[in-house]
Each structure stands twice: as C-alpha cells, then as structure tokens.
Amino acid sequence: MKVFPQVLTAKLQERNQAGALRQLGCGTTLVDFSSNDYLGFSASRQIFEGAHNYLLKNNITHNGATGSRLISGNHGLYTITERYLAAFHNVESALIFNSGYDANVGFFSSVPQKGDIVLYDEYIHASIRDGLRLSNAAAYKFAHNDIEKLTEAIKRFREKGMEGEIYVVTESVFSMDGDSPDLIVLTDMCQKYNCLLVVDEAHALGVFGIKGEGLVQSLQVQDKVFARIVTFGKGLGCHGAAVLGSCCLKEYLVNFARSFIYTTGLPPHSLATILTSYNYLEQSHSERNTLKDIISFFKQEVKRLELKSFINSTSAIHCAIVPGNENARNISSVLQQNCFGVKAILSPTVPLGQERLRFCLHSYTTKEHITQVLELLAATLPSS
Structure with missing residues (x-):
C-alpha cells in the first residue's frame, strides 16, 4: 500500500503544532x-414514543426511503411534513433536505447566478461558504452585523449599474457568538435597495417566537425575507432541515439543488420525528x-x-x-x-x-x- 501522502501528513502536523488538531x-x-x-x-421519551406510534398508526414499516426523492424516495410523509412546516412558519412552501449542511450547500450553489452578487456576514456558517464556493455568483463578506457597511457596499454595486440580483445573507442567531443582527432594520434596508434576504435560523428555531418558530417570525418580518433555512438538529432535537420560501423557489430547488437531487431521501422515521417534534413544540x-x-x-x-x-x-x-x-x-x-x-x-x-x-x-x-x-x-x- 502506498504511504500516506507527505503533503497531507505535513498539514496534520501543522494543525497539531498550532494546538488545533x-x-x-x-x-x-x-x-x-x-x-x-x-x-x-x-x-x-414523549417525542420518541409519539413518532413510533405515528408510524404504527399509519402502518408505515419501511426502514429507508429506497432512493432519491425524484426517483422512489418521496414517500407520503414528506408531503404531510412539508405542508405542516409551511403552515407553521407562515410561508408558501417548505422543502426538506437531509441536513442543514445539505440545505445550505444546495441553496447557495444553485440559486445565486452568474452576474449576481452575494453579500454575506463575515461570521456566516461554513456550510454557506461551501455552497458559495460552488456558485457562479460573486460573493463578498461584510463586517459582522454592520448594516451601515453592508448598505455602503450595496450602494456601490447599484451605482455600477449591475443588472443581476443582490443577495444578502445572515443568521438570526450566530452559532459562534450567540448574537443577532437587527432584522427589522436589515429587512427594511433590503426592501429599499431591492435585495433578496436569506436568513439561516438554525439556532433560533425552538428558542424564539410564541411557538418557537424562530426570530424572523417573532419579529413578523417573514414576508420581507426571500428564504429561510431551518434545521432540526438543534432546538427540535432530531435531524434534517428545510428551506422556507415561495412555491417557485421550491420548484427551482427540486430541479437545480444538487444536494437535494442526488441523495437518498430521509427514512419515514426521521420525518415522523420531525413532525412529532414540531407538534410538541407547538403544543407545549x-x-x-x-x-x-x-x-x-x-x-x-x-x-x-x-x-x-x-x-x-x-x-x-x-x-x-x-x-x-x-x-x-x-x-x-x-x-x-x-x-x-x-x-x-x-x-x-x-x-x-x-x-x-x-x-x-x-x-x-x-x-x-x-x-x-x-x-x-x-x-x-x-x-x-
């Protein structure tokens, strides 16, 4: 067997010497x-048993989805759960992905196009950065939660006469700081300059809002947001994620988001757990x-x-x-x-x-x- 590549060994040693291995x-x-x-x-235990009983009650005994959602894996629980999510989050549609990473990579690699500009908070999650690396759009970071600097950047691009879209990307709660942007000011600014706002709500779901619906809805600015990404592995205690937005956005992602198209769907048990967790969140x-x-x-x-x-x-x-x-x-x-x-x-x-x-x-x-x-x-x- 060939020895492990020297360049990779050197990178591991460098990481170890920096105390960051x-x-x-x-x-x-x-x-x-x-x-x-x-x-x-x-x-x-209540959620665990609730999901189990839901599967038994509906005579669902499959252990897996059997394929991607576009081939054989789009079992009936997907439709039920996505409709529930859309109603809960007061949005036209929801599209479930296998994880928050998959949702962000799929969205940001496919939605912003060549000629578009993406302006993202410098502390944005690594999954969004990875998606942007796969995108044909130009992406630029702005100082953390600095709406003034962001506005200046938007004005500069608008003054250049660019014809593409400008996407503004932030998180409602940042995973490494725990802080939040001023979403009311941010949404108003994006409307003023005709920008499309995308908000990752991974660490806000379950924590903010009357029913735990997240910070965007708790501030009642959901109609000013182009897309929200909610993940279920944190406040919901299970697994998976969803992109919330218009019906047109859902149709687009089904056709162009590669992390959605080319992967096996979640098993029925995962969907039952998501649905049960949301029901419990809404009722308790x-x-x-x-x-x-x-x-x-x-x-x-x-x-x-x-x-x-x-x-x-x-x-x-x-x-x-x-x-x-x-x-x-x-x-x-x-x-x-x-x-x-x-x-x-x-x-x-x-x-x-x-x-x-x-x-x-x-x-x-x-x-x-x-x-x-x-x-x-x-x-x-x-x-x-």
Missing part, C-alpha cells in the same frame, strides 16, 4: 454546556419558558461576577473570549475536570485571537450548575 470524542457524563439540544427534545411552552428563565439567570450571574469577556447575547449560546488556542483549551480542561462540559472553540474554526469558551444553555440546565461553572471560570481566568 480536531479529534472525535466519546460519550460523556459531564454537565451539558456544549450540545445544541436547547429544549431537551433529543431525549424526550414549558421547556421554552424554562429556557428563557435560564438564559436570564446566566446573564445575571455573568454580570454579578463581572465576567466582561462574554459577548452580549439573548440566545441560548453564550461565549467568553479567551485568546489563544492553548489558553482556551487549558481553561476548558479545568472546567471539564470539575464535571462541566464546556468546549473550547479554537482557530481556525473562529478567527485567530477570537478563541473562546462556548456555553450552550438548555431547559434542563440548573441554576446551581450555572453559578458553579461561572464562579469556577471567574477563578480560573487570568487576571487582567
């Missing part, structure tokens, strides 16, 4: 401050209300302990900046040795000098654990 972990009994299971749905408010209280308490404790390294956030994600991979890793190790599952987010996942500790809050997080982990953090952080 990624490795797979295993199951843990640490207090959960790292998962995206904000409402605890992934461990809900207890987990969401508890999470809101936990978020408020966390922010109070950060203020009490004068932990000024935290980025301001009203979401379930709270990050303390700890520059340097080694520093962030060492403090994370101290917290984990004391049974708190806090992960260090290292460069190159985040920019150099912006390494951080990421605290994910949940409806099952206790106030006692919050106080304990933040007091330990305050005692461990180097004094300024």
